[in-house]
Amino acid sequence: MRVFPFTAIVGQERMKRALILNAISPQIGGVLIRGERGTAKSTAARALAALLPEIEVVSDCPYSCNPRRTDEMCDRCRQRFAAGEALPITRRKTRFVDLPVSATEDRVVGTLDIERAIKQGERHFEPGVLAAANRGLLYVDEVNLLDDHVVDLLLDSAAMGVNVVEREGISFSHPARFILVGTMNPEEGDLRPQLLDRFALCVDIQGIADADARVEILRRRLLYEQDPERFCEEWCEAEAALSQRIARAQALLPDVSYDTGHLYTIAELTAEMEVDGHRADIVILKTAIAHAAFEGRTMITESDILLAAELALPHRLRRKPFEEIQTKMEKLEQRLEHARAAAEELETRRADLEALSAAKKKRNS
Numbered sequence: 001m002r003v004f005p006f007t008a009i010v011g012q013e014r015m016k017r018a019l020i021l022n023a024i025s026p027q028i029g030g031v032l033i034r035g036e037r038g039t040a041k042s043t044a045a046r047a048l049a050a051l052l053p054e055i056e057v058v059s060d061c062p063y064s065c066n067p068r069r070t071d072e073m074c075d076r077c078r079q080r081f082a083a084g085e086a087l088p089i090t091r092r093k094t095r096f097v098d099l100p101v102s103a104t105e106d107r108v109v110g111t112l113d114i115e116r117a118i119k120q121g122e123r124h125f126e127p128g129v130l131a132a133a134n135r136g137l138l139y140v141d142e143v144n145l146l147d148d149h150v151v152d153l154l155l156d157s158a159a160m161g162v163n164v165v166e167r168e169g170i171s172f173s174h175p176a177r178f179i180l181v182g183t184m185n186p187e188e189g190d191l192r193p194q195l196l197d198r199f200a201l202c203v204d205i206q207g208i209a210d211a212d213a214r215v216e217i218l219r220r221r222l223l224y225e226q227d228p229e230r231f232c233e234e235w236c237e238a239e240a241a242l243s244q245r246i247a248r249a250q251a252l253l254p255d256v257s258y259d260t261g262h263l264y265t266i267a268e269l270t271a272e273m274e275v276d277g278h279r280a281d282i283v284i285l286k287t288a289i290a291h292a293a294f295e296g297r298t299m300i301t302e303s304d305i306l307l308a309a310e311l312a313l314p315h316r317l318r319r320k321p322f323e324e325i326q327t328k329m330e331k332l333e334q335r336l337e338h339a340r341a342a343a344e345e346l347e348t349r350r351a352d353l354e355a356l357s358a359a360k361k362k363r364n365s
């Protein structure tokens with residue numbers, strides 16, 4: 001059955017933003033979506049994978065290496081490439097890998113055949129879930145119920161972009177760059193604080209209270225269930241547009257820059273919010289860069305920083321009383337509104353000036 005289109009999801013702007021930005025830049029380090037059952041968490045993750053641009057892969061490589069990027073290849077592909085071999089290429093959809101709650105460490109990272117290595121002197125590696133997830137989306141439902149050690153491994157790989165397996169002095173590594181999406185229902189137990197902090201972004205989903213929006217959700221759901229094909233056809237233009245926008249942002253990402261002033265803005269913001277540690281600062285910067293790319297810009301702005309902070313801070317203010325967190329997040333919202341208003345005013349003034357100079361030129365000619 002066709003997946004419910006991402007662009008047809010009503011509301012939940014923060015969740016959608018967090019997912020899109022991770023898709024543009026997986027090395028942001030993943031997103032945790034917290035919410036009750038029936039709040040479109042898994043729908044959104046599936047929909048995102050379905051929407052993403054097709055990728056070119058080395059067709060006989062278990063890690064789906066990118067045939068055009070030697071720096072992102074596994075050792076074997078790189079050696080073949082260096083030896084002048086024409087790597088077989090196929091195009092395919094971005095993979096959606098669903099990690100079962102019962103997954104063990106071996107299943108996730110893969111296994112090294114130690115006996116074979118010792119007897120025959122060759123390394124034999126049985127790829128695991130992280131191999132399948134390379135360049136795809138790794139979805140972990142009920143991440144709070146997963147073994148802590150496994151969550152730890154997932155977060156490591158998501159941030160490093162590589163999976164390293166070590167057994168008895170023998171090691172093997174392969175690329176593991178993936179979009180990590182974890183979901184959890186807070187009513188079913190919390191994630192350990194140490195792990196919580198390592199999810200780059202976090203979004204708390206609330207049910208939508210607005211009656212019009214609820215009716216729209218219901219209407220779209222019914223239309224989709226009646227005739228998924230037709231429903232998806234109706235949304236295919238919006239889907240294609242977003243997909244292309246993400247592809248453009250991915251291409252633009254390496255060109256996006258920032259200056260020292262931006263770093264101070266981030267540092268002041270996290271200090272003011274009394275965030276522990278320094279992880280938040282780097283996450284905000286990476287996320288702001290992805291947001292600028294999504295907007296088609298090569299320089300980040302204060303708005304990018306504040307939008308990123310909205311996603312990077314909620315789970316890092318945990319030691320404070322709830323009301324204090326609310327107040328802090330509200331202050332952040334206000335700053336964001338000011339920054340947006342200022343940017344809009346600047347844009348209006350720029351447009352006015354352009355119109356003025358165009359009118360002058362016309363008069364003079």
Ligand SMILES: [Zn+2]
Nearest residue numbers: 061065074077
């Ligand atoms: Zn490869």
